Amino acid sequence: MTPKFYSKENLHFLLHEVFNVEELCKREEFKEHSAAGFDMIIEAADSLSENHLRPILVEMDRNPPRLENGTIKVHPDMEGLMKKFGEDGWISMSAPHRFGGQQVPFTILQASAFIMAAANYSTMAFPFLTNGAAHLIESYGTEELKEAFIPKMYAGQWQGTMALTEPDAGSSLSDLTSSAKASGNGHYLVKGQKVFISCGDHDACENIVHLMLARIEGAPAGTKGISLFVVPKHRMENGKLVSNDVSTAGVFHKMGYHGAPIAHLIMGEKNDCHAYLIGEPHKGLSYMFQMMNEARIGVGCQATSIASAAYYNALEYTKVRTQGRKVGEKNPVKPQIPIINHADVKRLLLFQKAVVEGSLSLVLEASQYFDKWRTSAGEEKEKNFLLLELLTPVVKSYPAEMSILSTSAGLQCFGGYGYTKEFLAELFFRETRIHAIHEGTTAIHGMDLLGRKVMMQGGKAMMLLMQEVMEQIEGAKKYEALKGYAAVLEQKLINLQEVTMHLISVAQTQGPETYLSDGTLYLELFGILVIGWQWLKQGIKTEELKATGNKNYSAEFLQSKLYALQYFFEYEVPKTEGLITRLKSSNHVTVMAKGEEIL
Ligand SMILES: Cc1cc2nc3c(=O)[nH]c(=O)nc-3n(C[C@H](O)[C@H](O)[C@H](O)COP(=O)(O)OP(=O)(O)OC[C@H]3O[C@@H](n4cnc5c(N)ncnc54)[C@H](O)[C@@H]3O)c2cc1C
Helix, strand or coil, X not given: CCCCCCCHXXXXXXXXXXXXXXXXXXXXXXXXXXHHHHHHHHHHHHHHHHHHHHHHHHHHHHCCCEEECCEEECCXXXXXXXXXXXXXXXXXXXXXXXXXXXXXXXXXXXXHHHHXXXXXXXXXXXXXXXXXXXXXXXXXXXXXXXXXXXHHHHCCCEEEEEECCECXXXXXXXXXXXXXXXXXXXXXXXXXXXXXXXXXXXXXXXXXXEXXXXXXXXXXXXXXXXXXXXXXXXXXXXXXXXXXXXXXEEECCCXXXXXXXXXXXXXXXXXXXXXEEECCCCEHHHHHHHHHHHHHHHHHXXXXXXXXXXXXXXXXXXXXXXXXXXXXXXXXXCCCCEHHHCHHHHHHHXXXXXXXXXXXXXXXXXXXXXXXXXXXXXXXXXHHHHHHHHHHHHHHHHHHHHHHHHHHHHHHCCHHHHHCCCCCHHHHHHHHHHHHCCCCCHHHHHHHHHHHHCCHHHHHHHHXXXXXXXXXXXXXXXXXXXXXXXXXHHHHHHHHHHHHHHHHHHHHHHCHHHHHCCHHHHHHHHHHHHHHHHHXXXXXXXXXXXXXXXXXXXXXXXXXHHHHHHHHXXXXXXXXXXXXXXXXXCCCHHHHCCHHHCC
């Protein structure tokens, strides 16, 4: 049997108790769905993961993609899997009916992706990138483009990508130099290089469709001059696919995430790379943000998935590995005890559980804001939009950064064996490292949060978030086991506001460089408090279920939930003290020291 890689009970608890996901079915767009229907989708994701994705995890890790005769070869199962993802509706799941989709809420899409990525992260990059790319054409493309590309993409025949990064434009997208020139025949001719393009070339699909950013000749410098194009690897001519002058210069050899091919592409070497404009010229980055924002929630989700797989892997091991005896045991011939009984091993496990279940809760929270934003109007729409905007850097970065520490704690549970390839602990540790880098590094998200999101509409998003958190704080105060933690979080919110006001005064007196210099640490502080909010939310539901004697959840599940909550407030929340001290300090060594003075 496949080892456990996530908790069904926890996912059910979050979807149905904490987030009442069935409430979404009252909305016109989701009215055909039901709680039972959502459960069937989750079951199907579980079965697909268990039977098809997890069994090839190690094989994929040991046999990374390779470039042969100009094409990247991936694991042979990927071709059948892409067909399956298409035929079984996974790629089009959230798409509207008119595109052959099932209009499933994004929340359920993420819950399914969570399971699949926990089983085998690389395999699910293929369908979910395709989903995001097709959705972008759906939102802004012409009817002609929609007709030409979307059905093949949703069917899993054609792969979708996001082609942004260039050798000299990574974090600084505004510096990208790929160019586009109108051909006079309705299309553009693009030229340029793109690096690190996930699923940018492979032999599991008959075509690859790049959603590519480029600058139309004569466009202004900076982000305002960037346009978005559809650039297929093969274009259709007289009913046949012919080469579109997109060549693969290389495949990156990575530390993990080996199943997914990451390509270096050259477009237009022969001046024959046809590109089709999406939307209006020069507005490309704003359109691309749709795919990037969906992908950022996805990155947070996938980081959580890998931490989840690492956690259950470690949990099982600590129950069977025996070492040492209880502290204070004087009899040396007494049998050794399973290491799960040592306080420090319990610390490692509770840390992982607190990170995984706290992060998953935030992913589902952000996904619900997304669903509500898409399906509402007026004030409700604005509220959900602002909350989502504010939380996007957090839902991307907290799980990404903490998954690195969490999978490391998982590895630590195995001692020396964790450092070997005998167990999967080292694989998960390598696999998750990417999440703090792609879709914008943590530093870029820190600056986005502090420099843009916190200030958005005069701080309106921040105020709305505070209201949401205060609602849970008030709810938690009703429970003896939670009221102390509610008071702690209330105080921390005051501290966060003080820090924010302090930093605003720094911006006014010392300028933007000093203001943003510790954006990453501000994001870290923000993240811990947001996860504290999620834990209180889960705590309230746990207490309610304990009081009503609900039969859906075991007493052990509820007790363990409360231990993880305690762990989070007792071990993680106190870490904010150091961050608050740092963020209020008037010493800005990282600004003061010149680059050339760091030796
Ligand atoms: C496995 C993998 C998959 C990827 N998939 C895709 C994909 O599908 N499509 C795509 O377009 N791209 C993709 N990328 C590219 C990825 O998004 C970039 O690597 C990332 O945005 C960072 O850019 P860079 O590598 O050029 O690093 P740089 O921008 O050179 O950054 C290097 C370091 O400097 C820091 N830094 C840079 N600028 C600043 C600043 N202004 N302030 C503070 N710190 C700064 C960064 O935080 C980082 O720590 C992928 C990358 C990898 C490794």
